[in-house]
Amino acid sequence: MFTWAWKSLFSQRSTLLGSSLGIAGAFILVIFFDAVFRGESEQIVAYPEHMKPDVWVMQVGVGNMHMAMSYVWDWKMDVIARMPEVEKVTPILYFASVINAGEEKLFAFVVGLLPDADRAGPWAMTAGRKIQNPGEAVIPDVLSEITGIGMGDSLKITDHSFKVVGLSHGTYSSANSVIFVPFAELEDILSSAGTYSYLLVDAKDGVDAKALAARIRNQVEKVNALPHDEFIHNDFSLAMQMGVEIIFIMTVICSALAALIVGFTAYTLVSRKQRELAIIKALGAGRGTVMIAVVMQSVILTLMGYLVAVAFAFLVIPEVPLLAPQLTLAVSLGAILQIGLVAILVAIVGAVIPAWWVSRLDPATAYQV
Amino acid sequence: MFKLARKQLALDLVRTSLTAFAVGAVIAVILVLEGFEQGQYRQLEQIILKRNADLIATQSGVANFTAARSSLPQLARQDVESVAGVVNAHPLTVLPIIYNKENKLTPVYILVYDTRGGPDSIIEGSAIRKGRDIVIDRALARKYGLKIGDGFVVSDFEFQISGITGEAAFFMPFAFVSYDGMIDLFLKSEIAPDLSTFPLLSFLLIELEPGSDRMAIQQDIERQVPEVDVFTPEQLAERDVSMGRTFYRPIMGLLDTVAYVVGLLVVSLILFADVRSRLRSFAVMKALGFTQRHLLLLVLAQSLMLMALALPIGLLLAQALMMYIEAVAPVYLISIYQPLVFARTMIASLLLALIGALVPLRSLRRSDPVMAFQGA
Numbered sequence: 001m002f003t004w005a006w007k008s009l010f011s012q013r014s015t016l017l018g019s020s021l022g023i024a025g026a027f028i029l030v031i032f033f034d035a036v037f038r039g040e041s042e043q044i045v046a047y048p049e050h051m052k053p054d055v056w057v058m059q060v061g062v063g064n065m066h067m068a069m070s071y072v073w074d075w076k077m078d079v080i081a082r083m084p085e086v087e088k089v090t091p092i093l094y095f096a097s098v099i100n101a102g103e104e105k106l107f108a109f110v111v112g113l114l115p116d117a118d119r120a121g122p123w124a125m126t127a128g129r130k131i132q133n134p135g136e137a138v139i140p141d142v143l144s145e146i147t148g149i150g151m152g153d154s155l156k157i158t159d160h161s162f163k164v165v166g167l168s169h170g171t172y173s174s175a176n177s178v179i180f181v182p183f184a185e186l187e188d189i190l191s192s193a194g195t196y197s198y199l200l201v202d203a204k205d206g207v208d209a210k211a212l213a214a215r216i217r218n219q220v221e222k223v224n225a226l227p228h229d230e231f232i233h234n235d236f237s238l239a240m241q242m243g244v245e246i247i248f249i250m251t252v253i254c255s256a257l258a259a260l261i262v263g264f265t266a267y268t269l270v271s272r273k274q275r276e277l278a279i280i281k282a283l284g285a286g287r288g289t290v291m292i293a294v295v296m297q298s299v300i301l302t303l304m305g306y307l308v309a310v311a312f313a314f315l316v317i318p319e320v321p322l323l324a325p326q327l328t329l330a331v332s333l334g335a336i337l338q339i340g341l342v343a344i345l346v347a348i349v350g351a352v353i354p355a356w357w358v359s360r361l362d363p364a365t366a367y368q369v
Numbered sequence: 370m371f372k373l374a375r376k377q378l379a380l381d382l383v384r385t386s387l388t389a390f391a392v393g394a395v396i397a398v399i400l401v402l403e404g405f406e407q408g409q410y411r412q413l414e415q416i417i418l419k420r421n422a423d424l425i426a427t428q429s430g431v432a433n434f435t436a437a438r439s440s441l442p443q444l445a446r447q448d449v450e451s452v453a454g455v456v457n458a459h460p461l462t463v464l465p466i467i468y469n470k471e472n473k474l475t476p477v478y479i480l481v482y483d484t485r486g487g488p489d490s491i492i493e494g495s496a497i498r499k500g501r502d503i504v505i506d507r508a509l510a511r512k513y514g515l516k517i518g519d520g521f522v523v524s525d526f527e528f529q530i531s532g533i534t535g536e537a538a539f540f541m542p543f544a545f546v547s548y549d550g551m552i553d554l555f556l557k558s559e560i561a562p563d564l565s566t567f568p569l570l571s572f573l574l575i576e577l578e579p580g581s582d583r584m585a586i587q588q589d590i591e592r593q594v595p596e597v598d599v600f601t602p603e604q605l606a607e608r609d610v611s612m613g614r615t616f617y618r619p620i621m622g623l624l625d626t627v628a629y630v631v632g633l634l635v636v637s638l639i640l641f642a643d644v645r646s647r648l649r650s651f652a653v654m655k656a657l658g659f660t661q662r663h664l665l666l667l668v669l670a671q672s673l674m675l676m677a678l679a680l681p682i683g684l685l686l687a688q689a690l691m692m693y694i695e696a697v698a699p700v701y702l703i704s705i706y707q708p709l710v711f712a713r714t715m716i717a718s719l720l721l722a723l724i725g726a727l728v729p730l731r732s733l734r735r736s737d738p739v740m741a742f743q744g745a
Contacts, residue, residue, distance in 0.1 A: 012645070015641065015642050015645065018637060018638035018642070019638055021634050022631060022635045022638055025627060025630055025634055025635075028627055028631075029624065029627050029628060029631065032624055032627055033624065036623075036624075060524070061523075061525070061558070063467070063469065063474075064467060064474070066476075067465060067467065067476040067541075068465075068467050068476075069465055096438070097431075097433075097436065097437050097438040098431075098432075098433040098436055098437040098612050100432070105432070105433060105608060105612035105615060106615055107612065107616060156430065157430075158429070159428075159429045159430025160430065174616050174619065174620065175616070190438075190440070234474065237472075237474060238474040238475075238476065241474060242475075242476070242540050245697060245698035245701075246701060248697075249693070249697060249698060253397075253401065253690060254398065256394060257394045257631070260387070260390055260391040261391055261635060263387055263391075264388060264639065264642075265638070265642070267384060268642045268646065271381070271384065271646075272646050320623070324623065326619045327620065327623065353383070353387065357383065
């Protein structure tokens, strides 16, 4: 019976191929949705991830960077810098807003750097140099590619113009392109004299970051201090949580679509082999055996679609940013495995109608002309 | 030809139903994806248009509303109100916060309003009546299981939910508080020491004298108050939508493309499988004198009829999905009934039917009249 299921499935290769591709397409949509949100989320934490201080200090009540607003008085930095466990404190000014880049309007994270704050600046440059003088800016290389704003061109943040002197690498995402500008000018834009947004605290060797964060929270009033990992976790969770509902919804929708394709194909296959199945039944095969064979066909079909989708995910999706550099996609093994579980469900649901149809098939059909 | 196609479809109703559902589901997915993108733009647009202003003043150099930081000097209000034709400049402050409850983080845009700019409509509960009241978006209420009368903690300050509204944009739920509430938040919460750094005035919602020339007053304000830029709500909405397009288009374009490819594959597969299963019937028809062109027209007619069956199913499915998404995640608006979305999906469906009908062409050619006389 199972040999029959296998052979009848592969006897109609074109149908099999078309169905597998259709099912794969439905799964690919889900994988894409997940990859988009995951990629954006990973890129959202790219800046803090690369800065990697031992402890992040920010305004009390704030626990992350993405879409957050934080102000800490400058004297608080001096208090922290004097702590015996602290090696160095680097302050940054930060705000998230819409900027005008040529014809485009983009959501960007603007980081204001003090002249000696190289530690908090871009970590990789594609062209040009880091900011050294007032009125200069370093923008992501992808942003430059998309907008056409290159070295020497100007960029507007509110009513302040900045001249692009460098292109940084790994700092672009649709949700937050990181733009570096001089501290004093950002301070002017934000009217935030005397304050910093975040303090990047580097601890001395052997100091436990968790303990240091706790000490800062206890000893410096109205600030929050988090070890690097916790800070990154908060940012990443926030970004992913923004997409988790739509990813779930798309998984449901696309899985239903895949189940329909499986159902259609399995039904087509069995209805075309109606007489063969009737003969098999007439020869004594039980209803259960025939139904299992149909389910098996559905499982093979779904598995093929799933494997095509997985191959696509690992071979094609990583290449997409080459064609569309503004997209940041990240394929996750966890998501692929989850879709695999959904695929099993899809195969079973898709087999319901053809299995029901086969179970009702009269063996006498075998003798009809 | 259409009669023959109809009879072919009526031969196996289970198969035709499955087929129509599969194609309908593809149409629904395309509609929902297109509607999702348009919905995001509509939300960005509506959040501005619903603020009930004739003109909106922003910080000089700021030309967006959602996700933009605008900070106006306190005196700007007085200066704008002194311009001829301006009745009132209602203050509006944007306070972006990250709401954290039980380790679930959500960025929320709090709009602080005084006499204008409050929630457009209250779905449940009431508008703000006292300082600590807050009106929150239903997506936020659903996500955290918040009800009227519940506390809503920002920093360590507790607001009380007085109403639920339906205003969200850019994946973010909005909330509304009064200036009394904001001052209480600033003075009584832990963020008080850093009060001076917060933008206390973000936008001015300008109310003009009835019948006045909006454009002329817009220019007058910009000339007389250099600290502000002035836009009509429509201009500002257009700029936000443009910003939204920069963000969404590459992603949604990619997803739309995948959805269309899946659609084409499904329609082609269905028609291909159908033609393959009826090769003998086609052979008989050829033996009876039907030409290749007739057979192609038959497949085309069948494809179009199938699409005609699938379209209403697709619409119903899309409507059901829209209601489902609205119930599960009300932060997303799905606008499938926008003319652009509708027209584009309908044209695409028609194209899918036409292209899909061409796929089984090779199989049609292979149906030899001799097959008609062969045994099964």
